[in-house]
Amino acid sequence: MVTKSAKQAIGQRFLAAFRDAGAVEVAPDILLDAATLLDLYGEDIRARAYVTADPVRGEVVLRPDFTVPVVRAHMETGAEPARYCYLGEVFRKQDHGETRPEHPRDNEYLQAGFEVFARDAGADAEVFALFHRLLTPYGLSATMGDMDILLDAVRALPVSEARRAALLHHIWRPIRFSRLLARFSAPASPRALPDSAAPWTGLRTGSEMEARIATLSMEPDEPPLPAVWANRLTRLFAVDAPAPQALAQLRELASEIPAIVEAVDRLATRLDQLAARGTDPVAIRFAASHGRETMEYYDGMTFTFTAPHPDWPPVASGGRYDALTAQLGAGRAIPAVGGIIRPGLIAELEASC
Amino acid sequence: MLKLGVPSKGRLMEDTFRWFADRGIALSRAGSDREYAGRVEGADLSLVLLSASEIPRELASGRIDLGVTGSDLVREKLAGWRSDVREVAQMGFGHADLVLAVPACWRDCESLDDFAAIARQFRGTHGFRLRIATKYHRLVRAFLSEHEVADYQLVDSQGATEGTVANLTAEAIADITSSGETLRANHLKILPDALIHASQATLFASQKTDAKAIKAFATQLGL
Numbered sequence: 001m002v003t004k005s006a007k008q009a010i011g012q013r014f015l016a017a018f019r020d021a022g023a024v025e026v027a028p029d030i031l032l033d034a035a036t037l038l039d040l041y042g043e044d045i046r047a048r049a050y051v052t053a054d055p056v057r058g059e060v061v062l063r064p065d066f067t068v069p070v071v072r073a074h075m076e077t078g079a080e081p082a083r084y085c086y087l088g089e090v091f092r093k094q095d096h097g098e099t100r101p102e103h104p105r106d107n108e109y110l111q112a113g114f115e116v117f118a119r120d121a122g123a124d125a126e127v128f129a130l131f132h133r134l135l136t137p138y139g140l141s142a143t144m145g146d147m148d149i150l151l152d153a154v155r156a157l158p159v160s161e162a163r164r165a166a167l168l169h170h171i172w173r174p175i176r177f178s179r180l181l182a183r184f185s186a187p188a189s190p191r192a193l194p195d196s197a198a199p200w201t202g203l204r205t206g207s208e209m210e211a212r213i214a215t216l217s218m219e220p221d222e223p224p225l226p227a228v229w230a231n232r233l234t235r236l237f238a239v240d241a242p243a244p245q246a247l248a249q250l251r252e253l254a255s256e257i258p259a260i261v262e263a264v265d266r267l268a269t270r271l272d273q274l275a276a277r278g279t280d281p282v283a284i285r286f287a288a289s290h291g292r293e294t295m296e297y298y299d300g301m302t303f304t305f306t307a308p309h310p311d312w313p314p315v316a317s318g319g320r321y322d323a324l325t326a327q328l329g330a331g332r333a334i335p336a337v338g339g340i341i342r343p344g345l346i347a348e349l350e351a352s353c
Numbered sequence: 354m355l356k357l358g359v360p361s362k363g364r365l366m367e368d369t370f371r372w373f374a375d376r377g378i379a380l381s382r383a384g385s386d387r388e389y390a391g392r393v394e395g396a397d398l399s400l401v402l403l404s405a406s407e408i409p410r411e412l413a414s415g416r417i418d419l420g421v422t423g424s425d426l427v428r429e430k431l432a433g434w435r436s437d438v439r440e441v442a443q444m445g446f447g448h449a450d451l452v453l454a455v456p457a458c459w460r461d462c463e464s465l466d467d468f469a470a471i472a473r474q475f476r477g478t479h480g481f482r483l484r485i486a487t488k489y490h491r492l493v494r495a496f497l498s499e500h501e502v503a504d505y506q507l508v509d510s511q512g513a514t515e516g517t518v519a520n521l522t523a524e525a526i527a528d529i530t531s532s533g534e535t536l537r538a539n540h541l542k543i544l545p546d547a548l549i550h551a552s553q554a555t556l557f558a559s560q561k562t563d564a565k566a567i568k569a570f571a572t573q574l575g576l
Contacts, residue, residue, distance in 0.1 A: 042482060043494050095491065099431030169473055173501035176469065198457035201540045202518045204475055206458075213461050213476055296503075331419060 001346040007110055009352070011087045014112035014134060018085030023114055026084045028069035029091035034059035037068060040297070040327060044316035048092045062091040064268050066113050067321065071328055071336065080334065081118035082287055087343075088110070098274040105313065106344065115338030117325075121266070123337050124301045124320060125273035131305065131316055131339055132279045138349050140305040142283065142317055144243065145290025146318040147171075147319075148300045149250065153236055156259030158228055159184055160222055162215050172296045174289075185230050188219040232256055239288040243271055270301070298326035303339065307349060315349075355562070355570060356395050358411055358420035365554060367422045368446040376574045386476045396573060406430070408557075414439035415561030419570070423531060425451055425552035429489050438557040441567065442464075442576050446556030449529045451489055452570040453547035456518055465500055466546045468525070472504040475524065486510035486523035491548070496549045513537040541554035 020026060034051055035058075049064040063069065066086055074082060087110065114130065116123045132142060142278045154167050163184050193213065200206060236257065239249050250264045271281040291302035297331045300320030307315050318339020326333035359380065360366045364417040370380045373553040380395040382402065391400030418471060421444065431437045453470075455462050462471055470526050472483040484507045490507055497505065508523050515535050517523035528537055531550065533543060558567040 038506065040483065043497070043505065046507070047491075095432045097427075097495070098433065098435045100436040104454050166470070166473070170501070170503075175505060176501040179466070186419060193460045193463075196458050196460050196513045198540045198542075200456070202456045202458075202524055203479070203521050204459070204471070204524055205454070208474065208478055209461055211458060212471065216461065244427075 002344070002351050003202070005342040006351075007347045010347050011110045011112045014346075015085055015087045015220060017113070017132075017134055018114045019023050021083070021085075021114065023083040026070060026073060026086050027088065028063065028066060029344070030089070031057075031060045032063055032065045032069060032085065033057065033112070034061045035304055036072075036328070037064065038248050039336070040068065040324070042296070043111075046096065047095060050091050050093065052286055063089070063172065065090055066340070067115070067338070068328065069141065070113075070115050070338075071334075073327070075329055075332070075334070078117065081120060083117075084111050084113075084115045101311075107147035110343045111235070111340040112343055113338060113340040115336065117334050117336050119335050122273055123335070125270050125277060126320065127337050127339055128270075128303055129274055129277035131275075131303070131318065132284075133343070134341070135305050135316060136345060138307070140307055141285065141289055143285045143287055143306070145261065145287050145292075145294075145302040145319075146267055146300065147291035147298060149260050149267065150237065150288060150291070151254045151262045151299065153233060156257060156337050157225060157233075159225055160218070162218075163210060163222065172294075173293055180232065181225075182231050182267070183223070183228060187224050188222060190220045191216055236260070237289045237292075241286060243281040243284040243286040245279075246288070247271060248287075255329045264348050270312060280337055291319065294319065295321075297321045297327065299323040301337065305341075307345065311340075312345065315345045354399050355418040355566060356399050356401060356416075357393075358401050358403045358408045358417040359391065360405040360408070360421060360423075364404060365447055366402070368554065369444070371400060371563055372444050373444070375455045378574075382495060396404040396570070407429070409434075409438070412533075412557055412559045414561045418559050418562040418567070420557050420559075421554055422557065423447060423551050423552045424451065425449065425492065427487065427557060429492050432491065437560055439560060439567075441558050442574070444554040447552070449531045449552045451492060451523060451527065451529050451549040451552060453485070453493075453527050453528075453549065454515075454541040454543050457537075457542040459542075460546070464537075465502065465544060468502070468544060468547070469500075469502045470500065474572050476504040482506040483525065484508045484523040485525045486514050486517035487529055488514070488529040489527060489529075494547055496547075515541060533559045 045064060050062040051059055070084055090111050091108050091110050094107060113198050116127055139311055154171060157164060160184055166180055170180060236253050239246050247268055252259045255262050285349050294302050298319040298321050302319035303312035305316040316339060318338040321323055322335050325336050359369050365543040372484045373380050378396045380400055383392045391402055393400050393508050406426055408420040411417045412420045413431050426439060428435050430476045441485060448493045462468055475483040485505055486508050510517055514526050514528045518524060
């Protein structure tokens, strides 16, 4: 049994390393306004966050992660470039479905984090190399993904604007995405929507419905997406190999999907930058779809470091989340990349060896 | 002696009494209609009458060994319900479906796929997530998450849920229905491929109770 103070001590060690890497320490509140988080993350976060009521502030949540408060604080006062670090507890409900596991995950645990707000293209490599250097002693496996490449490939599909928007929106939901892709790849038959004698009710208006029906009525005129495209996407999404091999596979795919050339070039540059910072790309597994399993607002590089315990969550995770700052900034986007380490899991690893 | 919890009133209590009577165990209220104690003949059992919604919690804590309640309530109220209780028998009455219902005037909504598309459109147009009124938060969330529906939020509604759409406090509802009558009266329609849970009255046993005692009782019931 690892004590809380041991975990705290390890967290302090990472915090010191983040400070040495040029970050300013910040200490966001534990009680956060619920509305922002719920709007951003939806029901996923309500299922996991402790929501409680404050008689003055209304609904508040116990901090489920640091990203949102750090981004908000930066938007209010900070100037780019900026590097922040933090150490503190996050709180997550663990609702495991029908049967509770013998060793349930922690409801509260420490996160040590490092976030960079900078327009510098080298920031991705800076963050990844730092995490890799700090975590190398623990024998973790590093996995990298890149949503940029996938999003560019979907943007380039020869489909209508409406179809493209639907696919881009659902790229983080694999079942819904593949259903849409299958539907768009087949000829669409006209839908005979029934008339309704029911009186209008609810906030959604009749003209909203007519707008959607108009979009639906265009569907049969849409040429089916040629099968070769679904095939290309499937092969792209399946790329999963040590980074140099994955890069070679992506280069080959880029000859069929020219729209990903630039994003693949950026990945190549990032791998070169990592090598220059002493991180051997061969030691990184690159999985193209890695980011599809992460939070929706990671829209560039994503990464996790995992321990060889199948039932453990990642020991560290992070990525680029420009889409989140755009959402929070109401139009004002700040390039942002960062990650967190769970000192508690590192403490368990140290205790077991 | 095993302790059995039964819903304290109405149709569910009467049907439960009949179900046990068919299996040779006579349950009845002791004394007046207002007294929540029960009498048992034909089994070494004590009977307590409780609100159906409290039975899951009482089973989980082991304060009762056996209990009759809706399978929807057990799944909603007990996170990891299989760790707390096990099903002894589905009793074949008290059928009710937990469904997703939308305004009947939505001609363009015939399936969960339509619903997902409408939620995305609604969020884009109105700037907030489409609201679903329900009291079954965990069941509804788990169902929509499994089917990868995004762009919605749950709003709590503990009663008169069908009225929330007309009151503009929700765009859709998830609630229990047996005949669909109240839904129709409120100009709502059920999404055919969004049956969240088909509930019925079920005899549950607490995981805290000795499994052999439960087995013996089940044998007496002819199960």
